[in-house]
Amino acid sequence: MRNFCGYLGRSLNLALRHLGSILSLFRQALYWIFIAPFRGKPVNKKDFIGQLELIGVKSLPIVSFVSFFFGITLAMLTAYQLRIFQSEILVGALVGVSFSRELGPLLTAIVVAARVGAAMTAELGTMKVSEEIDALETMAIRPVRFLIAPRLLAILIMLPCLTIIANIVGILGGYLIAKLSLGLDTYYYFSQTFKAMEAKDLFTGLIKSFFFAGIIGMVGCYQGFIVRGGAEGVGRATTTSVVSSIFLIIVTDCFFNALFYFI
Amino acid sequence: MLCSILFNKGVSDPYHAMIIVKNLVKSFDNRKILDNINLKIEKGKITVIMGGSGCGKSTLLRHLIGSIRPDSGEILIAGEDITKMDEDSLDNLRKRFGMLYQSGALFNSMSVGENVALPLREHAKLDNKIIEIIVKMKLELVGLTGFKDLFPSQISGGMKKRVALARALALDPEVVFYDEPGAGLDPVTRAAIDKLIIDLSKKLNITSVVVTHEMKSAFSIANKIAMLHEGKIIIYDSATEIKNSQNEVVQQFIAGSPEGPLTRRRTGKEYLVTLTGVSKHR
Numbered sequence: 001m002r003n004f005c006g007y008l009g010r011s012l013n014l015a016l017r018h019l020g021s022i023l024s025l026f027r028q029a030l031y032w033i034f035i036a037p038f039r040g041k042p043v044n045k046k047d048f049i050g051q052l053e054l055i056g057v058k059s060l061p062i063v064s065f066v067s068f069f070f071g072i073t074l075a076m077l078t079a080y081q082l083r084i085f086q087s088e089i090l091v092g093a094l095v096g097v098s099f100s101r102e103l104g105p106l107l108t109a110i111v112v113a114a115r116v117g118a119a120m121t122a123e124l125g126t127m128k129v130s131e132e133i134d135a136l137e138t139m140a141i142r143p144v145r146f147l148i149a150p151r152l153l154a155i156l157i158m159l160p161c162l163t164i165i166a167n168i169v170g171i172l173g174g175y176l177i178a179k180l181s182l183g184l185d186t187y188y189y190f191s192q193t194f195k196a197m198e199a200k201d202l203f204t205g206l207i208k209s210f211f212f213a214g215i216i217g218m219v220g221c222y223q224g225f226i227v228r229g230g231a232e233g234v235g236r237a238t239t240t241s242v243v244s245s246i247f248l249i250i251v252t253d254c255f256f257n258a259l260f261y262f263i
Numbered sequence: 264m265l266c267s268i269l270f271n272k273g274v275s276d277p278y279h280a281m282i283i284v285k286n287l288v289k290s291f292d293n294r295k296i297l298d299n300i301n302l303k304i305e306k307g308k309i310t311v312i313m314g315g316s317g318c319g320k321s322t323l324l325r326h327l328i329g330s331i332r333p334d335s336g337e338i339l340i341a342g343e344d345i346t347k348m349d350e351d352s353l354d355n356l357r358k359r360f361g362m363l364y365q366s367g368a369l370f371n372s373m374s375v376g377e378n379v380a381l382p383l384r385e386h387a388k389l390d391n392k393i394i395e396i397i398v399k400m401k402l403e404l405v406g407l408t409g410f411k412d413l414f415p416s417q418i419s420g421g422m423k424k425r426v427a428l429a430r431a432l433a434l435d436p437e438v439v440f441y442d443e444p445g446a447g448l449d450p451v452t453r454a455a456i457d458k459l460i461i462d463l464s465k466k467l468n469i470t471s472v473v474v475t476h477e478m479k480s481a482f483s484i485a486n487k488i489a490m491l492h493e494g495k496i497i498i499y500d501s502a503t504e505i506k507n508s509q510n511e512v513v514q515q516f517i518a519g520s521p522e523g524p525l526t527r528r529r530t531g532k533e534y535l536v537t538l539t540g541v542s543k544h545r
Contacts, residue, residue, distance in 0.1 A: 127370075135368035138328050138361075139382045139430075140354035 022222045025144065026214070029221075032142070032149040043149045051154035055116050059162060063111050067166040070107060071095060071173020079182055088182050092189040093196030095174030100201040104167040106253055109212035112159060113245040117220035120151055121241035124224025125234035133225070143225070152217040159213035160206050167205070208256050212249050219245045280339075281306040281438060281470040282327065287336035289322060296322050298494035300336070304487075309464050309471040311481045314491035315516065315525060323491065324442055324474045328362055329353045341437065358386055360438040361431025365446050367423035369415040375402070375426050376411030382433045401429040405459060421452035428459065432467075439463070441473040445480050453477070457484050478517055482506070490516065492525070 178184040223241035282304035405425040445453035515523030
């Protein structure tokens with residue numbers, strides 16, 4: 001028991017120290033994104049555009065596929081339950097609200113964390129191991145401005161955009177089942193969907209995706225910056241990055257759901 | 264007489280020294296890595312810091328470039344104490360020196376030309392055409408004219424070091440630090456890099472600080488050599504004096520002998536202390 005408490009205390013201490021370091025790095029990144037450009041030190045444009053492409057354009061197919069198939073699955077699951085009450089008509093409403101409030105932001109964030117967060121850690125970790133980050137410092141170029149700021153800004157812009165697309169594709173997936181399996185009318189499906197969805201649903205989903213973007217960007221970059229021990233260290237950091245991002249995303253999602261439920 | 268004392272290049276007076284290290288101490292996990300280091304690096308000269316693996320030479324170099332803050336002591340570069348500087352002042356000073364890393368540390372996502380142009384684009388507000396001309400000049404200086412469009416993955420290890428050197432020279436630095444410049448290179452390429460270091464020092468009057476454990480390179484390029492052993496500078500003199508030194512550690516290092524004070528075996532008592540962790544035994 002004593003050993004267990006000791007282990008718990010040490011783990012908590014370590015987690016809090018990491019959290020403190022991430023928040024400090026986040027504060028610096030925000031300075032380089034929102035304040036420094038007005039003082040003549042803009043974000044690294046080339047890297048920023050590259051990251052927009054990597055996070056947004058290249059993640060689009062996988063995010064769309066996952067959302068589409070999840071939309072189908074959700075429609076089938078809800079139709080199965082609603083059939084008991086002969087209310088299959090509500091499938092569109094359920095899929096629409098579920099996606100805009102919960103599944104769109106969450107699924108997109110998890111897919112992007114696995115794809116982009118891991119890539120960020122691996123790329124920055126390799127740069128750390130090959131002394132490229134040290135080289136930036138000696139050239140009087142702040143690594144946070146040069147490497148973290150463009151990545152964070154790109155993901156803050158792109159994740160909400162991907163979430164909107166995921167919502168649309170998910171609803172289309174649900175429509176496929178509604179049309180082919182349940183025989184619902186196209187107009188009826190979409191009118192039910194939009195009638196049930198409120199602006200608040202979409203808005204809360206986007207707020208969440210904005211926070212998820214911050215988590216993926218900061219955890220991905222932070223884990224890359226603290227890599228030690230060559231290729232093995234990069235591999236370890238990449239795994240840690242993905243696992244911690246997904247864990248934090250789910251915890252944050254739970255927190256926001258509770259918040260939106262009670263207010 | 265007075266003039267000869269004042270301007271004698273052998274005398275490391277503060278007016279002639281580019282870098283002065285005073286009573287530098289650094290410990291990691293209660294282990295002293297640098298133990299009261301004192302060093303004066305002369306302007307326009309090549310100073311080699313050598314020593315065995317783990318003796319603290321890379322840690323000393325990282326202190327000189329401001330990457331690590333010491334526990335105590337001072338490091339004066341061009342008269343300014345970098346240990347007490349904030350990050351902005353340190354950045355301003357860093358623009359005046361260049362650093363060649365052991366691996367070259369080139370950015371793999373950028374071409375050779377873009378790598379060399381990076382410090383210029385970041386710090387010198389120059390027109391693109393002028394930057395291109397400077398890049399060509401720097402690449403020519405290291406003998407790599409016409410390679411600017413290649414990527415680091417397309418060039419050899421020796422060429423990478425040359426590109427990294429061209430990048431270090433981009434802002435016309437007063438001091439260039441070299442971390443193991445010959446590591447991982449064949450003898451001919453290593454000799455070519457050594458020659459380049461000498462040429463640059465002479466032509467551009469650059470103060471060079473080279474960290475290495477390769478004796479041949481050290482003796483061929485150094486005006487002065489400092490030898491580190493167990494975190495202390497045990498000798499700091501010209502290459503000739505180092506060769507003639509009677510110090511057993513220095514002689515073992517030069518000869519590359521497996522037997523000697525550097526590889527001293529522990530006594531029975533010391534071994535017991537290592538095993539038990541108790542310093543007093545009956």
